[in-house]
Amino acid sequence: MLTKEDFNHYEDKEKFLEILNKKVAKNELAEIIEKAEYEKELLQLQAELVNLQRWVAKNKRRVCVIFEGRDAAGKGGAIRRFTEHLNPRSMRVVALTKPTEVEKGQWYFRRYIKELPEPGEIVFFDRSWYNRAVVEPVMGFCTDTQYEKFMVQVTEFEHMLYEDGVDIVKFWFSITKDEQARRFESRLKNPLKRWKFSPVDKEGQIRWDDYTFYKEQMFSKTHTTFSPWILIITNNKKQARLESMRYLLSKFDYEGKRKSGLTMLRDPNVVQRYHRAIK
Secondary structure, three states: OOOHHHHOOOOOHHHHHHHHHHHOOOOOOHHHHHHHHHHHHHHHHHHHHHHHHHHHHHOOOEEEEEEEEOOOOOHHHHHHHHHOOOOHHHEEEEOOOOOOHHHHOOOOOHHHHOOOOOOOEEEEEEOOHHHHOOHHHHHOOOOHHHHHHHHHHHHHHHHHHHHOOEEEEEEEEEOOHHHHHHHHHHHHHOOOOHHHOOHHHHHHHHOHHHHHHHHHHHHHHHOOOOOOEEEEEOOOHHHHHHHHHHHHHHOOOOOOHHHOOOOOOOOOOOEEEHHHHHO
């Protein structure tokens, strides 16, 4: 039986897991054990992200990490875990609101160019220029001409960034329709999360097939060798967070990477490159 003294070891994940494995049958407290294991690995990966950030700053790299996906897919929660222990002086989260009247009259990419990473900085985009690829055409926020122009220009835009030395990682957080509906219902019941729910979210369920059509168009036309789409299966939020972190870390050969003992091999059931997913 667990004692009060046992729970005093909760902050030491390895010690606490050892106690649980000795004193508790797996089927009795599987959820607690799973949470403790998740938090242990999360801290290890976050420590690696700190090492990565230090290397990015030292080598003046420019890293742009894009989080896209349907509403309630877990983008915001993942970004919070990515950035929780990073130095805010060389890291930013960008979550732009709808464009102003002035911005509507400018080249579409201009408002995003201003937010791109400076040398030595990592920028996390909570939605990005890909709003025009899926959300805007589905909801009628852009014209057919604007959509078609974007689809022609976006790969050229990203190729220019690539040639200029910007490292782009594009995540698509993928969620099922039933799980999205469940999370919407959970948001409405939670006063701390109710602000996240909007009429657009409700339309997302109604126009699910339209979203799917434009999403597939986006993948087929903007998945490139220099800027591939990485699909993250997010019905299990915790697993999605760990595996997306692992993928980002695997992309860079930063100092001290192989000393941690952490595996950088991703779970293929959670992390998939688009061209492999369609096969």
